[in-house]
Amino acid sequence: AQKITQTQPGMFVQEKEAVTLDCTYDTSDQSYGLFWYKQPSSGEMIFLIYQGSYDEQNATEGRYSLNFQKARKSANLVISASQLGDSAMYFCAMRGRRGNNRLAFGKGNQVVVIP
């Protein structure tokens, strides 16, 4: 079974600064995928970024990058140049072996961007 751990308390970030959100995972699968989703106060779940376990380079999508350290089983999300609209809950999720697309979610990190 997959397990995702997100333990950081809520974070306050100054606008235009970078923020790193921690995510560690546990799995016995050799092939897996890691995802980050954003959930603003309006409630929808917005896909941000994906990293495959065999990808050699860290994934990037605009201001989002995923710091993937396979040996440490961590997949931290880095948001550069924070904006007020980045205030939200952020969830790390993991998909196990192919053929079973069940996503296991962490409990989330709360981020508040202050001007």
Next chain:
Amino acid sequence: NAGVTQTPKFQVLKTGQSMTLQCAQDMNHNSMYWYRQDPGMGLRLIYYSASEGTTDKGEVPNGYNVSRLNKREFSLRLESAAPSQTSVYFCAISESVRGETQYFGPGTRLLVL
């Protein structure tokens, strides 16, 4: 929300009542999922449908049934609602179960009294 719609947006039920949550997609994706989100928690998978005509249990299926009506629609039914089913329900889609990204609908907030 990647072409995923959910109805209703909000619902209040009394214990023992039944209801069906509807999910429809216009992306022609094969796989559809139902999750629930409880306060302070991430999402947990209730049921999923890898393709039209198939459904499988997820992590927390007890108290729910699903129907994959056609490729576009995947419904979640509560036959006899309980207060423990108070939650936010999300429908999600992906091209297949082979690992592509899942895209979520806007959610349904359900309160069971």
